[in-house]
Amino acid sequence: MLANYLIGLREGLEAALVVSILVAYLVKAQRRDRLAMVSGGVALAVAVSVSFGALLTYTSTTLLSDFRSQELFGGIMSALAVVFVTWMVFWMRRTARGMRAELDGRLSSALKVGALAVGVTAFLAVAREGLETALFFWSAVQAAGTALGPIAGFSLGILTAVLLAWLLYRRSVKLNLARFFTWTSAGLIVIAAGVLAYAVHDLQEGGLIGGLDTLAFDVSRQIPPSSWYGELLKGVFNLSPQTTVAQAIAWVAYIVPVMALFFLGGRSAPTRPAAAGAEAASRVSA
Numbered sequence: 313m314l315a316n317y318l319i320g321l322r323e324g325l326e327a328a329l330v331v332s333i334l335v336a337y338l339v340k341a342q343r344r345d346r347l348a349m350v351s352g353g354v355a356l357a358v359a360v361s362v363s364f365g366a367l368l369t370y371t372s373t374t375l376l377s378d379f380r381s382q383e384l385f386g387g388i389m390s391a392l393a394v395v396f397v398t399w400m401v402f403w404m405r406r407t408a409r410g411m412r413a414e415l416d417g418r419l420s421s422a423l424k425v426g427a428l429a430v431g432v433t434a435f436l437a438v439a440r441e442g443l444e445t446a447l448f449f450w451s452a453v454q455a456a457g458t459a460l461g462p463i464a465g466f467s468l469g470i471l472t473a474v475l476l477a478w479l480l481y482r483r484s485v486k487l488n489l490a491r492f493f494t495w496t497s498a499g500l501i502v503i504a505a506g507v508l509a510y511a512v513h514d515l516q517e518g519g520l521i522g523g524l525d526t527l528a529f530d531v532s533r534q535i536p537p538s539s540w541y542g543e544l545l546k547g548v549f550n551l552s553p554q555t556t557v558a559q560a561i562a563w564v565a566y567i568v569p570v571m572a573l574f575f576l577g578g579r580s581a582p583t584r585p586a587a588a589g590a591e592a593a594s595r596v597s598a
Contacts, residue, residue: 320469353434361442387514
């Protein structure tokens with residue numbers, strides 16, 4: 313639940329800030345008549361993202377009948393989710409500085425084309441975040457082995473993100489977004505490392521990778537899987553008491569270089585524009 317709360321909070325706040333930038337631009341341009349199209353585009357993006365998650369679930373549980381195919385599908389999708397999340401973390405750091413200007417430019421061009429173009433612009437801006445979040449959330453649920461806790465955590469994270477974005481827009485709260493996104497990005501990298509380890513285990517069970525019975529360590533006596541601390545380690549770090557050598561290698565080989573590159577590349581760069589967008593939105597609303 314904690315890991316999926318972080319996923320919902322981080323990804324939800326990114327999408328909410330994008331929406332606030334679009335809304336702020338329309339208000340500033342005195343084109344409130346196009347706000348309905350932005351709402352429609354956002355709603356469609358959310359619907360597509362939810363449908364994508366449902367399609368993944370249906371494919372893994374219904375279309376794939378044999379165990380080996382299910383494990384291979386889960387492993388490949390989880391590995392793909394790690395790739396997308398890692399790419400998004402570093403993409404945000406590189407391009408976030410000009411994100412507000414880019415969105416403003418796209419929306420300005422869309423306003424000249426017509427109402428439908430405004431809706432499409434909002435849809436594309438949110439759908440990218442939504443599809444990535446759906447894939448990563450689905451992979452995290454598969455790793456957790458249950459749906460109730462992850463769904464509850466993810467939903468609470470989304471609700472918190474929407475509330476925070478609204479409070480920032482109304483200038484009712486101050487938040488150091490640079491620090492917030494830096495540390496939540498680090499948290500997502502840790503979660504992604506666990507998802508990658510889970511993906512390796514799935515691929516081992518599917519027969520694509522060997523070494524399923526070659527354990528790096530077995531601490532099931534010291535950390536019972538059913539204990540609260542065992543479930544906490546499983547949920548946050550995807551630490552299995554019985555971890556194979558391939559899983560351990562994948563976890564370390566991912567988290568060490570990715571975390572080093574992320575922090576050495578600059579901690580504040582990814583979120584300055586997000587903060588600027590929220591501040592601009594709050595100034596407009598005032």
